Amino acid sequence: MSDAQQLKADLIFNLEDKPSVGKAFFAALQHMMAIFIGIVTPAIVISGVLGFSTELSAYLVSMSLFVSGIATFIQCKTFGPVGSGLLSIQGTSFTFLSLCIGIGFAVKGAGGTENEMLAAIFGTCLIASPVEMIFSRFIPLLKKIITPLVSGIVVTLIGMSLIKVGLTDIGGGAWLLSNKPEFFASPQNLILAGIVLVTVIVFNRSQNKWLRMGAIVFGLVVGYVVAAFMGKVNFSTISSLKPIALPIPFRFGFSISWAHIIPMALLFLITTVESIGDLTATSMISGEPVEGDIYVKRISGGVLGDGINSAIAAIFNSFPNTTFSQNNGVIQMTGVASRYVGFWISGLLVIFGLFPIVGGLFSIIPNAVLGGATLIMFGTVAASGIRIIASSIIDRRGVIIMAISFGLGMGVVFVPEILQHFSPFMKSVFSSAITTGGLTAIFLNIVLPRGYKEHKVDEPMKDMV
Numbered sequence: 001m002s003d004a005q006q007l008k009a010d011l012i013f014n015l016e017d018k019p020s021v022g023k024a025f026f027a028a029l030q031h032m033m034a035i036f037i038g039i040v041t042p043a044i045v046i047s048g049v050l051g052f053s054t055e056l057s058a059y060l061v062s063m064s065l066f067v068s069g070i071a072t073f074i075q076c077k078t079f080g081p082v083g084s085g086l087l088s089i090q091g092t093s094f095t096f097l098s099l100c101i102g103i104g105f106a107v108k109g110a111g112g113t114e115n116e117m118l119a120a121i122f123g124t125c126l127i128a129s130p131v132e133m134i135f136s137r138f139i140p141l142l143k144k145i146i147t148p149l150v151s152g153i154v155v156t157l158i159g160m161s162l163i164k165v166g167l168t169d170i171g172g173g174a175w176l177l178s179n180k181p182e183f184f185a186s187p188q189n190l191i192l193a194g195i196v197l198v199t200v201i202v203f204n205r206s207q208n209k210w211l212r213m214g215a216i217v218f219g220l221v222v223g224y225v226v227a228a229f230m231g232k233v234n235f236s237t238i239s240s241l242k243p244i245a246l247p248i249p250f251r252f253g254f255s256i257s258w259a260h261i262i263p264m265a266l267l268f269l270i271t272t273v274e275s276i277g278d279l280t281a282t283s284m285i286s287g288e289p290v291e292g293d294i295y296v297k298r299i300s301g302g303v304l305g306d307g308i309n310s311a312i313a314a315i316f317n318s319f320p321n322t323t324f325s326q327n328n329g330v331i332q333m334t335g336v337a338s339r340y341v342g343f344w345i346s347g348l349l350v351i352f353g354l355f356p357i358v359g360g361l362f363s364i365i366p367n368a369v370l371g372g373a374t375l376i377m378f379g380t381v382a383a384s385g386i387r388i389i390a391s392s393i394i395d396r397r398g399v400i401i402m403a404i405s406f407g408l409g410m411g412v413v414f415v416p417e418i419l420q421h422f423s424p425f426m427k428s429v430f431s432s433a434i435t436t437g438g439l440t441a442i443f444l445n446i447v448l449p450r451g452y453k454e455h456k457v458d459e460p461m462k463d464m465v
Contacts, residue, residue, distance in 0.1 A: 002411050004333020009408075012335035015086065020339055027336040028344035031089060033214045034326050036375070039068050039091040039349075040362050041321050042385065045374060046121075048367060049102040049174050050168045051167060052114055053239040053274025056153060057363035058356045060317065062245035064092045066353030067318040071281030071309035071348040075302060075323070076342030084302030087281045087339045090309055093322040094381055095267050095274070096125070098161045100319060102432060103257045119253035126314035127256055128264035135272045138298050146273045149398055151447050152388030154270045154438040159382025161433050166378045169193075169371025176367070180247035188230065189368035196223035209333050216373055223369035229318065232368075238360035245356045247316045259428030263435035268307070270438065271322050275306050278323040285328055321429065401444045 013019050043064045047057035071090035104117040104122055135142050140195070156216045168174055170193040171185040200219035203211050211218070223245065227233050233411045279302040280290055289295045301321065310320040332339050352358045392398060410433055412418060430436050 001465055003268050004063060011287055011337050013338040013341075015339055019336065019340045023332055023336075024341050024344050026147075027338075027341045028348055029342070030210075030334055030344050031327055031330050032348055033323050034330050035089055035091050036152055037067075037216045037220065038324060038326070038377075039064050039096075041370075041374060042092045042094060042097050042100075043359075044365065044370060045165060045363055046100055046104065046319070048169065048370070049101050050108065050114075050117060051175055054363050055241060056114055058238065058241055058359035059245055059305050061357050061359030061362050062351070063247060063316055063318040063352045065349050065358070067306070067309070067313045068092065068246050068321060069351075069353060070312060070316075071305075071321045071346075072349065073346035074168060074370035075305045076339040076346070078301060078305075081301055081304060082278055082308055084282070084298045085339060086279065086286060086298060086302070087290070087327070087337055087342050088279060088282055088305075088320045088340065089324045089345060090306075090325040091324045092313075092318065092456030093310075093320050094162070094377070095155075095158055095271055096264070096320045096324065096435060098158060098165070099260060099263055099267060099298055099432060100125075101165070101431060103260050105342065106257060106259070106428060109142045114169045116255065120251075120257045121249075121319075122252065122314040122317060122325045123254045123256045124260050124264050125320050126254075126311055128261060129307050129311040129314065129320070130147075131265045131268040131274045132275075132310065133304055134307075135269065137301035137305060138299055139276065139296065139303065142272060143276065145442070145446070146269060148388050148391045149394070149401060150441045150444075151270050151273045151440075152385045152391070153402060153409075153441040154266075154384030154385070154434060155274070155388055156382050156435045157406070157433045158379070159240050159378055160411065161384055162378035162381065163375065166371050169367040169374060171368075173367035173373070174315060188232070189366075192227055192230070192232070192366065192368040193372035193375075195226055196220065197376065199223070200373060200376055215387070220365065220373050222276065223372055224365060226368050227366045232366045233364055235364065237364055237465050238357065239358040241360045242316040243355070243357075245354055245359070247279065247353075249315050251317050253301060259425050259426075262429050263432050263438075265433060266438050268310070268320070272303055273308065274305050275323045278325045278328070279303070280367070281325065281328050282331070284356060285331050298384055311368060357393065369371070397448055397450065401448065404444060405437045405441040409433040409442050412436050 042063045043060040059246055068091045074089055075083045075088040100121050103121045107117045107120045168177060172189045177184045196219045199222045200215050203215035203218045206212050244450060276299055279299050284290050308320055313319060313321050412431055413433045416431060
């Protein structure tokens, strides 16, 4: 029996099977536990760093859930060439987090309002999203240019760039650091973050697979409860929230941060390659082919769906979406690969997204509690980038590409003055570690002669929280 046949034999429900209502609902809840925190965290982090109000933060969380539900339905159902037709769950991508914060700060620094910051973030995402749609038609060519070495370098830089955000939250948040630095990193904040960190580690190391799967959730819940007893959670701020969150297209207007178009396009390019890996893994553990016409059609449709879903996200006031790899673990654990379960997941996400109280409860999580969890999450992003790099045989050529890419990428962050003689536009473009390091890695991968072909391991291209 082949590996694919063995995987299919181990499944309780195959791709086209239709579980009963009770079994489908229960399987959907298990997937929700794996994805919920991942979906809402980017909106919470961006809101906190940019200083958005509780009401606005709650709305962004609601839209993250709503759009993820719509996007998941599109992927599982398929519409013409759009969608993979697999049990492929879509959620807000961590890949774009650092850049979205950068766009917000650029607008804020120019005197922009909250609405203008979000208009620029969503407008830039919308304009750049066709990059993924276009490259979905050229999957074989793309895999030759964006090798595991290149994508691994970019993903590692993303994680390393975000760690500062997580550590700032542990101390109490960016606002506290700027306005009341004497209270930053107080013993209370450090203890709260430590409690969350320890809780996540304890559950992550549990022998029980369900406890491991919900480690981040449990860590946040424990931290939330402790913070509430310490009087650090202000529930009164969510009492004025509206009962229903209406998904209004372009609610904050529309504008484009032209200086961030190139780095945004680069991230959509990297996301394309990551999605190929995730969709391949989903197909494999679902007992479906990982080569041939059916496989290529599903991968192309899935990547096209990713791009279109990110455009829909921008229109409905949310951040770019991508395929969540952690749900592959849920499929393996439950033995349920039916894409019809995805319809239940999408329905639950849409329902949660329509009620601002859900987003409100998450938006008032104290920074220290959130930081304790996101530090692990962002560190995991960096670690997954290292895993991707490790899927290639690293020779002298690979080492020099890594050295120069990491050196320049992190260098412009550590010493931003190195760009002081650049024009304002070029300074905005290359001030990002992701852009400078990523473009360097792509350029060197193209121009440096190869000693031998890189060996690629068949495994997911990213491993989020």
